[in-house]
Amino acid sequence: xxxxxxxxxxxxxxxxxxxxxxxxxxxxxxxxxxxxxxxxxxxxxxxxxxxxxxxxxxxxxxxxxxxxxxxxxxxxxxxxxxxxxxxxxxxxxxxxxxxxxxxxxxxxxxxxxxxxxxxxxxxxxxxxxxxxxxxxxxxxxxxxxxxxxxxxxxxxxxxxxxxxxxxxxxxxxxxxxxxxxxxxxxxxxxxxxxxxxxxxxxxxxxxxxxxxxxxxxxxxxxxxxxxxxxxxxxxxxxxxxxxxxxxxxxxxxxxxxxxxxxxxxxxxxxxxxxxxxxxxxxxxxxxxxxxxxxxxxxxxxxxxxxxxxxxxxxxxxxxxxxxxxxxxxxxxxxxxxxxxxxxxxxxxxxxxxxxxxxxxxxxxxxxxxxxxxxxxxxxxxxxxxxxxxxxxxxxxxxxxxxxxxxxxxxxxxxxxxxxxxxxxxxxxxxxx
Ligand SMILES: Nc1ncnc2c1ncn2[C@@H]1O[C@H](COP(=O)(O)OP(=O)(O)OP(=O)(O)O)[C@@H](O)[C@H]1O
Numbered sequence: 001x002x003x004x005x006x007x008x009x010x011x012x013x014x015x016x017x018x019x020x021x022x023x024x025x026x027x028x029x030x031x032x033x034x035x036x037x038x039x040x041x042x043x044x045x046x047x048x049x050x051x052x053x054x055x056x057x058x059x060x061x062x063x064x065x066x067x068x069x070x071x072x073x074x075x076x077x078x079x080x081x082x083x084x085x086x087x088x089x090x091x092x093x094x095x096x097x098x099x100x101x102x103x104x105x106x107x108x109x110x111x112x113x114x115x116x117x118x119x120x121x122x123x124x125x126x127x128x129x130x131x132x133x134x135x136x137x138x139x140x141x142x143x144x145x146x147x148x149x150x151x152x153x154x155x156x157x158x159x160x161x162x163x164x165x166x167x168x169x170x171x172x173x174x175x176x177x178x179x180x181x182x183x184x185x186x187x188x189x190x191x192x193x194x195x196x197x198x199x200x201x202x203x204x205x206x207x208x209x210x211x212x213x214x215x216x217x218x219x220x221x222x223x224x225x226x227x228x229x230x231x232x233x234x235x236x237x238x239x240x241x242x243x244x245x246x247x248x249x250x251x252x253x254x255x256x257x258x259x260x261x262x263x264x265x266x267x268x269x270x271x272x273x274x275x276x277x278x279x280x281x282x283x284x285x286x287x288x289x290x291x292x293x294x295x296x297x298x299x300x301x302x303x304x305x306x307x308x309x310x311x312x313x314x315x316x317x318x319x320x321x322x323x324x325x326x327x328x329x330x331x332x333x334x335x336x337x338x339x340x341x342x343x344x345x346x347x348x349x350x351x352x353x354x355x356x357x358x359x360x361x362x363x364x365x366x367x368x369x370x371x372x373x374x375x376x377x378x379x380x381x382x383x384x385x386x387x388x389x390x391x392x393x394x395x396x397x398x399x400x401x402x403x404x405x406x407x408x409x410x411x412x413x414x415x416x417x418x419x420x421x422x423x424x425x426x427x428x429x430x431x432x
Contacts, residue, residue: 004057005092006173006204007078012087014048014073047073049228051087057172058202060195062215062222062236064243069225071208075099075175078206093172096122098163107151111142111161114150118162122169132168140164141187159183167194173204185411192218211337212240212403213376244304244377244403288399290392294321294328294357294384299400301380306371306404308417313402315367317382320360325386325393327354330365333381334373342373342413344381354386373404374415 048070055061063071076082078089079097104118115136119129137143140160150158160183166174174195183191195205195218209215215222215236222239224231226246232239302314317330331346347365348354357363380400384393406415 004202005054005090006057006059007055007092007095007206008090009054009078010052010087010090012048012051012074012077012084012089013046014070014077014082015044015046015085017044046228048077048084051225051230053223053230053233055204055206057092057204058199059220060199060205060207060218062219062239063206063208063225064210064212064215064222064239065225065231066246070228071225072099072177074225075177075206075208079175091173094170095173095175096166096169096171097175098166099175099177105150105158105162108149110149111137111146111153114161115146115165118165119168122165124168136161136164136168139167139190156183156187160187163191171203173206174198176205176207178208178210185413188214189411209337211376212243213337213409215240217409240403244401287397288395290384290394293323293386293393294319294325294363295394296382296384296396296399297362299380299382299396301400301402304402306373306402308407310371311417313369313371315369315380315382315400317365317367318362319365319384319394320362321357322359324359325355325357325384327388328357328363328384328386328393329354329389330363331383331385332367333383334369335379335381336374336413337377337379339379340413342378343369346383346385370416371404372414372416374413375404375406375409377401377403 051070051074063074065071073082075097076099077084078091079095079099081097104121105114106117109117112133115133116126116129119132120126124132137146140157140163142157142161145153145157150161153161163183176195192214195207198205207214207219219236221234222236223233224239224242224246232242296317296319298316298318300314300316300318302312303310306313315332317332319330321328329346329348331344331349333344334342336342345367355363378401379398380402381395381397382399383395385391385395386393404415408415
């Protein structure tokens with residue numbers, strides 16, 4: 001049987017030019033001299049570099065990668081919203097993007113009016129929408145809300161309506177970004193069932209997500225993108241493992257484009273004084289912040305793969321005080337791959353008094369957490385706060401991760417072990 005290609009991407013790169021306040025030396029970043037030593041330059045940044053891959057007709061193809069790795073830019077190029085800087089995309093058939101919430105909707109109109117407005121944008125006549133209307137509303141489960149203005153809908157309700165509309169459109173290729181993640185678990189399940197039904201019609205689904213369990217469960221193949229380039233393409237087990245491994249490594253270096261910038265970067269490297277290395281925690285990091293009077297030096301999770309056999313998960317947080325801290329409280333959150341907090345606590349809640357730390361003192365906090373988690377990737381977010389919780393010493397999103405593999409899957413946020421005993425009175429019918 002000949003292989004039928006739905007989508008072919010060859011040598012695609014995308015460059016954005018950004019005005020940027022560039023601090024001219026790494027050292028000045030830490031010495032408060034940043035203002036005097038900075039200048040505005042136009043910096044070219046590659047969101048994608050040399051991307052080539054093919055997706056077959058009827059494939060459910062996942063695209064995964066860290067925040068900022070280039071996934072959404074790639075989908076926008078596939079959708080024709082962005083033009084690639086170099087390279088080309090060949091699509092075999094019609095492509096419908098479902099990638100940004102709110103596109104094609106007007107918040108001041110009712111749900112019903114928006115169905116007609118959005119339908120017109122998707123190419124339906126009003127008679128066609130009349131015929132589809134009931135199905136759209138039923139799939140979205142919004143029967144009671146269609147006469148309310150869209151601005152009163154939750155983001156989950158909006159996504160249900162938008163997705164329900166997208167499913168009515170005849171398409172050969174469907175692009176789905178993470179927007180589905182705002183729908184609840186039941187709705188997501190419904191969407192996956194719908195995607196699977198598309199396979200029979202040879203419709204191709206390209207799906208961007210951070211939810212590794214969804215990749216393993218639903219995708220035929222997946223692609224991992226990191227720092228604007230493809231790391232690998234292959235079976236979903238391999239790709240999801242590689243994705244998880246990425247978080248044990250530092251994020252990639254910024255992508256430098258011009259020779260002048262490369263020379264500046266080299267100089268900045270040279271400006272670092274080896275005899276006074278800057279502590280890692282002071283680097284600019286969107287996912288980590290705080291005054292660092294006390295900071296984590298190490299986070300350990302007992303196992304990166306958690307199964308039904310594990311009753312508990314041990315988390316060990318090692319921290320060091322750089323200055324004295326009067327009343328430190330240690331805590332943590334655990335979030336699932338969609339970023340929903342699942343549980344969390346702190347030493348105060350657990351009855352420990354706020355800790356007084358002296359300069360240079362090391363603290364090790366060990367947590368034992370029951371394994372209540374559902375299938376998939378989970379993030380650990382430890383924190384140290386002080387001053388009655390008003391000031392943050394160190395707050396670290398996605399400091400570590402673990403993946404839960406369950407034999408039984410439920411559509412809920414947690415999946416604790418639940419035992420059941422059924423007692424049936426076998427003679428009951430004889431007695432009545
Ligand atoms: N319109 C734009 N102008 C300038 N830079 C952009 C633009 N869109 C994206 N970028 C940059 O391109 C890079 C890739 O962004 P992109 O949104 O594609 O990543 P992503 O993998 O989808 O991230 P996330 O998982 O957070 O959604 C980022 O560094 C981002 O800042």
